[in-house]
Amino acid sequence: MYENEIKAAQEKFGELIRKQLARVEEMKSQGDFVDYKSLDKIVIGVCGGDGIGPAITAQAQRVLEYLLADDVKSGKVEFRVIDGLTIERRAAEMAAIPEEVLKELKECDVILKGPTTTPRKGDEWPNVESANVAMRKALDLFANVRPVRIPELGIDWTFYRENTEGGYAAGKEGVSVTDDLGIDFTVATAEGCERIIRAAFEFAKANKKKRVTAVTKANIIKTTDGKFLDTFYAIAKDYPEIQADDWYIDIMTAKLLDDKRRRDFEVVVLPNLYGDIITDEAAELQGGVGTAGSANLGKKYAMFEAIHGSAPRMVKEGRDIYADPCSVIRAGAMLLNHIGYIEESDKLYKALDICTITEKKLVMTGRDTGATGEQFADYIMETISNM
Numbered sequence: 467m468y469e470n471e472i473k474a475a476q477e478k479f480g481e482l483i484r485k486q487l488a489r490v491e492e493m494k495s496q497g498d499f500v501d502y503k504s505l506d507k508i509v510i511g512v513c514g515g516d517g518i519g520p521a522i523t524a525q526a527q528r529v530l531e532y533l534l535a536d537d538v539k540s541g542k543v544e545f546r547v548i549d550g551l552t553i554e555r556r557a558a559e560m561a562a563i564p565e566e567v568l569k570e571l572k573e574c575d576v577i578l579k580g581p582t583t584t585p586r587k588g589d590e591w592p593n594v595e596s597a598n599v600a601m602r603k604a605l606d607l608f609a610n611v612r613p614v615r616i617p618e619l620g621i622d623w624t625f626y627r628e629n630t631e632g633g634y635a636a637g638k639e640g641v642s643v644t645d646d647l648g649i650d651f652t653v654a655t656a657e658g659c660e661r662i663i664r665a666a667f668e669f670a671k672a673n674k675k676k677r678v679t680a681v682t683k684a685n686i687i688k689t690t691d692g693k694f695l696d697t698f699y700a701i702a703k704d705y706p707e708i709q710a711d712d713w714y715i716d717i718m719t720a721k722l723l724d725d726k727r728r729r730d731f732e733v734v735v736l737p738n739l740y741g742d743i744i745t746d747e748a749a750e751l752q753g754g755v756g757t758a759g760s761a762n763l764g765k766k767y768a769m770f771e772a773i774h775g776s777a778p779r780m781v782k783e784g785r786d787i788y789a790d791p792c793s794v795i796r797a798g799a800m801l802l803n804h805i806g807y808i809e810e811s812d813k814l815y816k817a818l819d820i821c822t823i824t825e826k827k828l829v830m831t832g833r834d835t836g837a838t839g840e841q842f843a844d845y846i847m848e849t850i851s852n853m
């Protein structure tokens with residue numbers, strides 16, 4: 467029975483394996499991380515995306531241009547605005563990232579990205595793949611770094627979410643074998659586990675963190691999570707000064723709410739899907755998913771983004787000028803740090819704290835009862851100029 471269906475499923479599985487093996491070879495052939503100091507010029511792509519994206523990223527760009535004014539003038543840094551990563555264009559071309567846009571992105575060294583719309587069943591858009599996920603894959607941005615800080619609770623967490631494998635590697639390639647049977651695949655490669663885990667330990671070492679925690683469900687998902695966990699403890703041996711421990715995702719989700727233990731976590735490294743879920747929980751504790759910035763790092767490219775949505779309704783109602791640019795400006799601070807402008811980045815973090823917590827001279831309400839994004843960016847720059 468079902469011989470034809472089984473054969474068809476086997477063929478699809480074979481195809482998937484071939485693709486993943488090719489990806490492994492590709493990973494192995496990559497060089498080391500770019501050294502931005504060695505570049506004659508750093509090109510910063512500014513990709514607005516959809517909805518309120520262009521409005522808020524434009525404000526973040528103003529702030530970065532202000533901080534880097536001298537190097538922009540001397541030609542050491544160039545800002546390049548990349549239009550076209552909009553849902554309208556992606557739907558028209560039926561592409562997660564239009565080819566022309568991808569080409570432009572690849573000509574940049576780092577990218578500051580606004581939110582992009584991910585179509586879901588039942589809305590007005592065709593089913594194009596998430597631009598985020600596609601960009602992570604196309605530029606091989608394997609480390610999704612999401613810091614969460616709640617100083618008043620003593621919380622300072624940095625999540626290193628694997629960004630190209632797990633359930634996301636073959637999310638579109640599941641097989642409906644018969645009407646009664648659906649199978650999805652999850653993927654872990656040696657190279658893929660090693661590079662994210664090493665990145666997490668290197669970060670811990672550089673930032674004097676004392677502990678790195680792995681999160682898996684290796685008691686159940688034995689092959690792939692098992693590989694992740696084994697790799698974790700093998701690499702931990704290279705960092706004897708750092709404490710390494712691991713938790714299962716279910717109990718970890720609970721422990722982030724446990725006031726007696728949660729402040730002890732420092733760096734957390736985890737496979738893609740667990741990272742997706744738990745970073746939303748962590749960001750919510752910090753004040754909402756809209757408050758978190760996220761870095762997507764690869765060896766050659768890096769992309770920095772806010773992790774909130776594109777709020778199309780605000781644009782429809784003409785309110786995009788009132789959208790809060792704070793999280794994409796925060797992503798800009800991460801970008802500055804990544805390309806080696808540490809002092810400028812620290813100033814920007816400080817200004818964000820002053821403007822959103824300690825002084826808070828402006829209130830953003832998302833409508834004309836509050837400040838505009840432009841006024842907020844001006845406030846940030848004014849605050850920096852007084853430092």
Ligand code: IPM
Nearest residue numbers: 584596598599742743745773
């Ligand atoms: C995130 C988002 C994305 C993901 C979506 C938009 C595809 O939830 O960046 O965490 O699942 O990775």
Ligand code: MG
Nearest residue numbers: 741742743746
């Ligand atoms: Mg998510």
